[in-house]
Amino acid sequence: MAMKSGKVYLVGAGPGDPKLLTLRGKECLEQADVVLYDYLANPALLEHLKPGADRIYVGRRGRGRYGEQAEINQLMIERAKAGETVVRLKGGDPFMFGRGGEEAEAIADAGIQFEVVPGVTAAVAVPAYAGIPVTHRTLASSVAVVTGHEDPTKPSPTLEWDRLASTGGTVVFLMGLKNLRAIVAHLTACGRSATTPVALIRWGTRAEQKTIVGTLADIVKKSEMAALEPPTVIVVGEVVNLRAKLNWFENRPLFGTTVLVTRPQEQASEFADLLTAYGASVLPFPTIAIVPPSDWTSMDRAIAELGRYDWIIFTSVNGVRYFLERLDAAGRDIRALDGARLCAIGPRTAQALAAARLKVDLLPSRYQAEGVLEAFQQEKLIGKRVLIPRAEVARDLLPDELRARGAEVIVAVAYRTVRPEGDLAALKETLRQGRVGVVAFTSSSTVKNYIECFTNVAEARML
Known part of the structure; x- marks a missing residue:
């Protein structure tokens, strides 16, 4: 077949x-x-x-x-x-x-x-992100989209420069920066006024967008002074003057900043949306992925003894997720937690418990192990049994200090973190281009795994 x-x-x-x-x-x-x-x-x-x-x-x-x-x-x-x-x-x-x-x-x-x-198409979107409408009822009733460089194998050029110059409408050139001097010469030779406004927009619609405004008389010089490089969209016409009033994109507080986000993919969206709303360009590159533990023994033992715990301390949303999934796999439900008081580190962890109809008894004001220990200062822990479902690799400060205060602490492995496969070649190319301004790390694991992506000092210096 x-x-x-x-x-x-x-x-x-x-x-x-x-x-x-x-x-x-x-x-x-x-x-x-x-x-x-x-x-x-x-x-x-x-x-x-x-x-x-x-x-x-x-x-x-x-x-x-x-x-x-x-x-x-x-x-x-x-x-x-x-x-x-x-x-x-x-x-x-x-x-x-x-x-x-x-x-x-x-x-x-x-x-x-x-x-x-x-x-x-960039022909419309890029000018729009620079505050330039390609048509306007009183300024431009037509728009021409033109390639900035024709196929060099053509026997002769086919662009009708006289028509492009005489329409009075907007002309948008794509991929034309290297031929900017020739474009200006053709338009002016065919009658377009040297005072006609021109905008050059590099990496339009991205955080690194850069816009230069001039006229046919001086735009070549301005481009050279700015050392502008491709990819750049060229806009010629009176509509360019509207940029002074309509420049919305480049006025946002984080405009011009590309942030590399290393959080796990399934947990990065809200953070990314917040950055984007403030004008940043977000480049996701998860350096950790959350996966089940390689061995469920400690968790299964903990679930079997659920009726014997005085406290269960959830350190993360992931701990809640995998604990409840394993509880369900064992044929049990949240009724098995009856009698245990619940502590959550951070409001997101508390929200995850609330989504499962579980009430949080203690939410420390500091979202880390030290905050939990402060919150437990008034608790009498001698003889109390405390369960901590957490990552396979984590700090031992919390369980060690609780034990020092007299509690019997059981640590159950709920999940582990691994380094996912990402498009490392694409990341390195982006770094080489200097397009990343900030790298956001949310844990020591994200830092460790990110550094391991680079094989030598020269690569690491791209940061």
Whole structure:
């Protein structure tokens, strides 16, 4: 029986802000067996992939093995013929100067099923994030989107500069920074006024967005003085003047800061949303993953003796989760905790217990072992039995000090932390580009595992 062929999805990654990915694009990433992504696709989008999905960088900058278009086409076809779901993740929109049409042709010629998932194009989104509407009822009734560099193999250029210069509307050039001097010369030679406003927007919609405003007369000099580099969108037209009033994105307090978040993926979303609301760009790179213990013996023994504890101290949300899951696996429920008083470290831990209809008797004001010990100062612990479901590796300060005060303390391993596999190559490339301003650590384990990602001093210095 012939193997069933897979399918290729040409997915627009959007202009850079990961929240501008379409819902359909997210669905495709979640189903993908392999994703081929390019330089302009935000690596944060890869968090939507299922565990075990292959990630292949095919950008023309840096670390990619596959730099030629024919190689990329062949790789997509081979993986699809092997029965896999392939996502080709392309910056912006696949069919807007992204060679998506060429790739679709190659896939169709190979007899492979494919689907095109449009993306939010940088031609509109990037100016919008710079406070520039590409059309405006009183300033621009038309907009032209133009490639900043034509295919060099063409026998002759095909851009109609006289028409671009004479419309009076907005002209947006994509991928044109290296040809900025020529673009300015063509427009002015064809009659566009030298006083026409121009904006250059680098890494638009991302935390590192940088905008330079000038006119056709001085924008080349301003670009050179700022040492501006690609990727940069060029906007020409009177609408650029609206930026002074409409610049919303760059005025947020954390604008310009990319924060690398090392928390476990399932626990990072709320923190990431808070950072994003203040203007930061969040790059998820979990350095720990929470998994069940390799041996349930201590937990099973603790659950078997639940009626004999005076206190149960939950140190984290993870401890609550895995304790209750193991309790259920043992065929018991929260009634087994009757008689035990509950202590929770931190409001999130208390919320996790409340979600299970368990009332917290003690919530220390300091969310650490020292805070628990302070809260227990007035408790008579001599002869009391205390259960602490916690991580496999944790500080012994709490159980040791409680024992010193006369309590019988049982530590049960509820979960353990491991270092997950992440796209280390993508992380190192991002660090090399200087695009990370802050690395957020939430525990000693996240620090330890992050450092272990680097094999030598030179790599570590990228921080």
